[in-house]
Amino acid sequence: MDDHSDTEVFELDRATWDRLVEHAWSDHPYEVCGLLGIQPDGTIEHFPIDNAERSMTYYVMEPTQLLRAMRQIEDEGWRLGIYHSHPHTHAYPSATDIRLAAYPEATYVIVTLQDRDRPGIRAFAIRDGEVAEKRLVVRDDRAA
Amino acid sequence: MPVVRIPTVLRKHTDGEAKVAAAGATVREVFASLVAEHPELEDSLFDGDAVRGFINVYVDDEDIRYLDGLDSPVEEDAEVAIMPAVAGGAERSEHARRPRSAGGAERSEHARRPRSAGGAV
Numbered sequence: 001m002d003d004h005s006d007t008e009v010f011e012l013d014r015a016t017w018d019r020l021v022e023h024a025w026s027d028h029p030y031e032v033c034g035l036l037g038i039q040p041d042g043t044i045e046h047f048p049i050d051n052a053e054r055s056m057t058y059y060v061m062e063p064t065q066l067l068r069a070m071r072q073i074e075d076e077g078w079r080l081g082i083y084h085s086h087p088h089t090h091a092y093p094s095a096t097d098i099r100l101a102a103y104p105e106a107t108y109v110i111v112t113l114q115d116r117d118r119p120g121i122r123a124f125a126i127r128d129g130e131v132a133e134k135r136l137v138v139r140d141d142r143a144a
Numbered sequence: 145m146p147v148v149r150i151p152t153v154l155r156k157h158t159d160g161e162a163k164v165a166a167a168g169a170t171v172r173e174v175f176a177s178l179v180a181e182h183p184e185l186e187d188s189l190f191d192g193d194a195v196r197g198f199i200n201v202y203v204d205d206e207d208i209r210y211l212d213g214l215d216s217p218v219e220e221d222a223e224v225a226i227m228p229a230v231a232g233g234a235e236r237s238e239h240a241r242r243p244r245s246a247g248g249a250e251r252s253e254h255a256r257r258p259r260s261a262g263g264a265v
Binding site: 031035055057059060064067071082084093096101102103104 | 202227
């Protein structure tokens with residue numbers, strides 16, 4: 001039996017879950033990316049950002065869109081989520097994801113479309129090259 | 145005096161400060177002031193004389209790669225933002241092994257055509 005007592009929880013509302021999957025499909029088979037601003041009450045602001053590489057295996061957030069979203073998230077005091085899609089592989093940080101992770105405070109969210117009928121999302125912290133998965137809890141929008 | 149926005153990952157070098165005032169009329173001068181005050185930032189920001197490839201630098205809303213790189217002018221009330229690029233991907237690729245050289249003119253061409261894969265990243 002899994003023991004989640006030490007595992008950080010990352011809450012995602014259903015509407016955001018749907019938006020992330022929809023965004024991932026919107027430019028399939030290319031990777032998509034964006035930021036999430038997580039407000040204290042759990043409301044999530046979604047910032048889709050262009051993948052400047054438009055690659056099937058790599059993403060770079062378009063720098064000006066990145067600045068604007070990041071600045072708003074920081075100035076509002078929201079917590080940071082960084083997401084991208086893996087169109088053809090599972091939702092786990094790749095060696096590239098780990099090597100380039102420069103935001104230790106962020107939750108890294110990966111959307112997989114590997115199984116076309118069952119998109120998946122997982123959440124991680126990546127700090128100093130170490131990956132720690134968070135327990136993703138999807139809550140219905142009107143749940144208490 | 146211009147203010148420099150410091151990313152979380154570098155705040156260990158600025159006593160936790162998210163914004164630091166630093167004098168200068170160009171990005172180069174502002175960074176010189178910043179590093180004089182917080183010497184440990186130098187290694188994180190610079191690779192030789194150039195800004196490290198993986199660091200985005202902006203003056204207000206403009207990426208300095210679209211301006212004059214480190215020679216971009218900075219007004220007294222400007223904000224200079226330092227922001228690590230956000231990148232990754234499912235596979236290790238050639239692009240990922242070649243970090244961008246910040247401030248280099250060779251990047252402008254790529255930046256204006258963001259949809260063309262194979263750019264100077």
